[in-house]
Amino acid sequence: MLAKFARAGDRIISFAAAVLMLLMFCYGGYSLWDTAMINRGAFASKELLKFKPSSGAAESPTLAELQKINPDVRGWLTIEDTHIDYPVVQGKNDMDYINKDVYGDFSLSGSIFMDSRNCPDFSDAYCLVYGHHMANGGMFGDVTEFVNASWFENHPAGILYLPEKTYKITLFACVEVDAFDRVIYNPTIQEKGRIGELLAYIREIAVQYRDIGIREEDSVIGLSTCAESATNGRVVLFGRLDKSE
DSSP: HHHHHHHHHHHHHHHHHHHHHHHHHHHHHHHHHHHHHHHHTTTTOOHHHTTTTOOTTTHHHHHHHHHHTTEEEEEEEETTTOOOOOEEESSSSSSTTTBOOTTSOOOOOOOOEEEEEEEEOOOSSSEEEEEOTTTSSSSSSGGGGGGSSSHHHOEEEEEOOOOOEEEHHHHHHHHEETTTTTTTTOGGGGTTTOHHHHHHHHHHHHHOOOOOOOOSSEEEEEEEEEOOOOOEEEEEEEEEEEEOO
């Protein structure tokens, strides 16, 4: 009788082990699939890249076509020799595109989006743009690379395409702050004529800085993402916007 119970117990244990292994296998498979979906969504697809404006074009008809699909599209941002190459959207608030792609579909990697307080045409003296920090370098993952001197030195420029104009971006500073910084995360600072205060603050706290002769009358763009080292840590890359001829 004892032997019979022992054999039954062995079968139960073997069955339980098999079920546990199956569950672990399914979970592992799902995790791999989920990671693949997140990584795939973090980069602009070939379909989306068709809307990217051509360099040197006076106008951007493909960008206008993307705006017909989503009127929240404001432009296209490219930082040369990085993974940063995406359309920029702007929601009614800064949560609209946290987990939504440029087509309005759910996406954990979200979109590159401009602060809801900024003017839609990038005419403000200080424009602030946000993006998730993806571990694979997608979205604004490469922004954190600019804290390194060699990376900062070797990646000095970018382009901002708008429907009817193009801006050259000359990168001049990279800072590390927290999410509650009242100077960096305040695009309305320009309304009070305090751009000089912003520029002085950036230079004071910058971990990397390039003297490009930036002046108070220049237009500034900030690219913000999460830092790896702190929960509320942020890395922000700054550039000057110059209209291309």
